[in-house]
Amino acid sequence: SQQGEEDPQALSIQEGENATMNCSYKTSINNLQWYRQNSGRGLVHLILIRSNEREKHSGRLRVTLDTSKKSSSLLITASRAADTASYFCATVLMDSSYKLIFGSGTRLLVRP
Amino acid sequence: DAGVTQSPTHLIKTRGQQVTLRCSPKSGHDTVSWYQQALGQGPQFIFQYYEEEERQRGNFPDRFSGHQFPNYSSELNVNALLLGDSALYLCASSLVANAGELFFGEGSRLTVL
Numbered sequence: 001s002q003q004g005e006e007d008p009q010a011l012s013i014q015e016g017e018n019a020t021m022n023c024s025y026k027t028s029i030n031n032l033q034w035y036r037q038n039s040g041r042g043l044v045h046l047i048l049i050r051s052n053e054r055e056k057h058s059g060r061l062r063v064t065l066d067t068s069k070k071s072s073s074l075l076i077t078a079s080r081a082a083d084t085a086s087y088f089c090a091t092v093l094m095d096s097s098y099k100l101i102f103g104s105g106t107r108l109l110v111r112p
Numbered sequence: 113d114a115g116v117t118q119s120p121t122h123l124i125k126t127r128g129q130q131v132t133l134r135c136s137p138k139s140g141h142d143t144v145s146w147y148q149q150a151l152g153q154g155p156q157f158i159f160q161y162y163e164e165e166e167r168q169r170g171n172f173p174d175r176f177s178g179h180q181f182p183n184y185s186s187e188l189n190v191n192a193l194l195l196g197d198s199a200l201y202l203c204a205s206s207l208v209a210n211a212g213e214l215f216f217g218e219g220s221r222l223t224v225l
Contacts, residue, residue: 004154031212040200042116042216043155088154092212098168099145100212102154 004032004089004103012109019076021106023089024069030092032065033100034074037086046074046087051094081112114139116217118203124223125193133188133220137205143167144186145214146178147202155202161186162208190222198224 161180
């Protein structure tokens with residue numbers, strides 16, 4: 001099974017609303033990253049949070065990390081139709097700095 | 113500054129054939145990773161190349177092999193194709209000094225008939 005699992009699998013919101021996606025993982029991590037993918041295209045790196053960090057911001061994105069619960073959340077504020085995409089969390093394990101382990105993603109639809 | 117480029121973008125093969133996919137990393141990057149993404153799933157790590165050596169490998173059979181050239185570009189080869197190899201193959205580049213932040217290409221969509 002995959003290291004990270006996103007929740008919900010799909011999310012539909014109205015433009016202007018906030019979108020929250022959650023990610024849970026199983027083993028200790030070096031860092032956790034969030035990526036975005038538009039309809040079968042390449043992934044775009046959004047934000048990286050290290051295991052000793054609890055919260056990071058980047059523009060309209062806010063990421064939290066709770067290592068005691070082995071979970072992370074991605075908040076997109078004031079969503080736009082252009083935010084429609086799949087969002088993946090990915091972890092770098094403590095025992096390996098070389099590969100990302102991706103979850104199965106959350107499909108976000110922002111209705112205009 | 114060119115990002116990660118992959119070729120071909122789409123290709124169709126039949127079972128048993130072999131395929132080679134190519135990747136040029138982002139300028140200044142020295143590490144190339146390959147991922148397989150089945151429809152509706154997250155990317156799965158195949159392997160990573162650094163200094164022309166396979167540094168780490170995921171849970172993929174030996175039919176999947178790769179190469180990195182002195183200019184850091186890379187190839188992914190898949191032999192004896194199976195229907196289940198149909199997927200989007202993503203190349204990602206990075207700097208070895210960074211803790212895993214990847215820059216992805218647009219992928220090569222492989223269909224095996």
